[in-house]
Amino acid sequence: MLHVAVEIPYWGQSLLRVLGGIAAVLLPAGTIVYLFLFKMMSFMQSRLGPMEAGPFGSMQLFAEVGKWLQKEDIIPENADERIYKMAPIIVLVSTFLLVVVVPFGPDAWFTNFSAGVFYALAIGSVSVIGILVAGWSSANKYSLLGGLRAAGQLIAYELPMVLAVVGVVIQAGSMNLQDIVVAQNTGSIFGWDGIGFPFVITQFLGFLIFMIAVQAELTQVPFDMPIAESELVSGYMTEYSGFRFLIFFIGEFATAGVFAFIASVLFLGGWGVPFAWFGWDSLDQVDNWMNIGGPLIMLTKMMVLTGIIMWVRFSYPRFREDQLQRFAWKVLIPLSLANIAVTAIVKVAI
Amino acid sequence: MSLFLRDYLTVVWFGLAAIVLAGLLLGIAAAIRPSRPSAEKLLAYESGVDPVGMGWSQSQVRYYVFALLFVIFDVEAVFIFPWAAATERYGVFGLVTMLAFIVLLLDGLVYAWKRGLLRWV
Numbered sequence: 524m525l526h527v528a529v530e531i532p533y534w535g536q537s538l539l540r541v542l543g544g545i546a547a548v549l550l551p552a553g554t555i556v557y558l559f560l561f562k563m564m565s566f567m568q569s570r571l572g573p574m575e576a577g578p579f580g581s582m583q584l585f586a587e588v589g590k591w592l593q594k595e596d597i598i599p600e601n602a603d604e605r606i607y608k609m610a611p612i613i614v615l616v617s618t619f620l621l622v623v624v625v626p627f628g629p630d631a632w633f634t635n636f637s638a639g640v641f642y643a644l645a646i647g648s649v650s651v652i653g654i655l656v657a658g659w660s661s662a663n664k665y666s667l668l669g670g671l672r673a674a675g676q677l678i679a680y681e682l683p684m685v686l687a688v689v690g691v692v693i694q695a696g697s698m699n700l701q702d703i704v705v706a707q708n709t710g711s712i713f714g715w716d717g718i719g720f721p722f723v724i725t726q727f728l729g730f731l732i733f734m735i736a737v738q739a740e741l742t743q744v745p746f747d748m749p750i751a752e753s754e755l756v757s758g759y760m761t762e763y764s765g766f767r768f769l770i771f772f773i774g775e776f777a778t779a780g781v782f783a784f785i786a787s788v789l790f791l792g793g794w795g796v797p798f799a800w801f802g803w804d805s806l807d808q809v810d811n812w813m814n815i816g817g818p819l820i821m822l823t824k825m826m827v828l829t830g831i832i833m834w835v836r837f838s839y840p841r842f843r844e845d846q847l848q849r850f851a852w853k854v855l856i857p858l859s860l861a862n863i864a865v866t867a868i869v870k871v872a873i
Numbered sequence: 874m875s876l877f878l879r880d881y882l883t884v885v886w887f888g889l890a891a892i893v894l895a896g897l898l899l900g901i902a903a904a905i906r907p908s909r910p911s912a913e914k915l916l917a918y919e920s921g922v923d924p925v926g927m928g929w930s931q932s933q934v935r936y937y938v939f940a941l942l943f944v945i946f947d948v949e950a951v952f953i954f955p956w957a958a959a960t961e962r963y964g965v966f967g968l969v970t971m972l973a974f975i976v977l978l979l980d981g982l983v984y985a986w987k988r989g990l991l992r993w994v
Contacts, residue, residue: 537882537883540886623887664919667932852942871960
């Protein structure tokens with residue numbers, strides 16, 4: 524591993540990591556909301572979207588935060604107050620804990636778990652607790668229904684997501700995300716190493732299942748049963764107002780960004796460029812400038828993936844609850860198990 | 874402290890950072906927002922009419938069945954991952970064992986399917 528010229532003490536490193544983590548959570552959330560939710564959706568519906576605040580409405584986000592800061596915080600009389608207040612924070616914490624595993628460069632990582640994939644998938648389901656708790660503590664029928672639907676849906680789509688990743692782990696032979704990135708960028712397709720070997724080529728089915736599951740985990744539109752504004756008002760968020768609602772909102776889009784980061788690490792080669800371009804053989808030889816270039820590459824891939832997620836969101840009507848469960852249990856899970864079997868057989872046979 | 878544990882300490886810092894960030898923003902909001910609660914405002918929202926009965930109503934047992942199925946398959950995934958990370962080392966023996974394991978669990982899904990547990994209504 525290349526060493527940074529100055530030795531930073533542990534508290535300094537931790538501070539840098541935390542600041543980097545806050546940037547890695549809030550920047551994607553802001554860009555997704557402005558670029559896709561405000562602008563792309565408007566253009567798809569033949570309108571302009573926000574235009575007043577700043578050039579092309581680019582300051583709209585700050586205006587929105589200012590607005591939400593001034594809103595009254597209403598806590599229903601019958602609600603379980605302490606848990607009601609805790610729920611949005613649980614969702615935000617789970618997002619922060621998720622971004623911890625994402626590697627952004629050869630040295631630019633927050634943590635380097637040897638079982639990073641496992642950690643990511645485990646923490647990815649913590650937000651369910653926040654959502655379930657929010658639905659229950661509101662003491663509102665819509666909230667309760669929304670919370671239960673969210674739990675049922677996240678549970679059902681957690682499995683295809685976990686099982687789709689197994690194929691990648693089999694191919695890379697490691698659960699460390701850094702190793703998975705290196706395996707993709709040092710690989711070659713029948714001896715041609717021009718683009719490395721991103722796993723999306725052989726694991727296309729896994730990638731597809733993973734992205735569908737991500738869509739469902741984020742409760743984005745074809746899978747937005749838990750929120751379903753035309754039947755449940757706003758699902759588990761019905762009673763939330765003011766800044767607590769905004770935390771749920773930020774959490775939703777920040778998690779979209781983080782899941783896109785993870786998907787690009789697992790399937791699209793992560794922060795790396797094909798190592799053959801610069802004659803690198805292993806992680807140790809990667810030049811220092813990749814610590815700057817890596818995050819930019821990750822950001823690009825994240826934008827592409829979230830762009831697809833949002834595109835689907837704006838294009839499709841909502842599933843029914845029974846269709847949703849049927850799709851997960853009868854299509855995605857058997858398919859992902861078959862994917863594991865085929866990948867393993869090919870890996871062992873070759 | 875070992876590097877391994879330090880990685881987990883970073884996780885703790887991130888969790889704390891999230892709590893501090895949320896606390897800070899909520900604190901600012903608490904300082905500048907109005908607070909004028911009234912009895913009507915604090916009622917549970919039910920499309921504008923007075924709420925009927927309790928908010929904590931009973932719900933379908935369906936969710937429970939799906940939760941049980943989930944636990945089975947999640948445990949399966951826990952067993953699959955260590956093998957997946959070292960498929961080459963375990964070779965054909967590991968492959969056959971693991972495929973048998975997957976097929977056995979798939980059996981469970983097929984059974985639940987046949988019993989009609991995967992049907993929503």
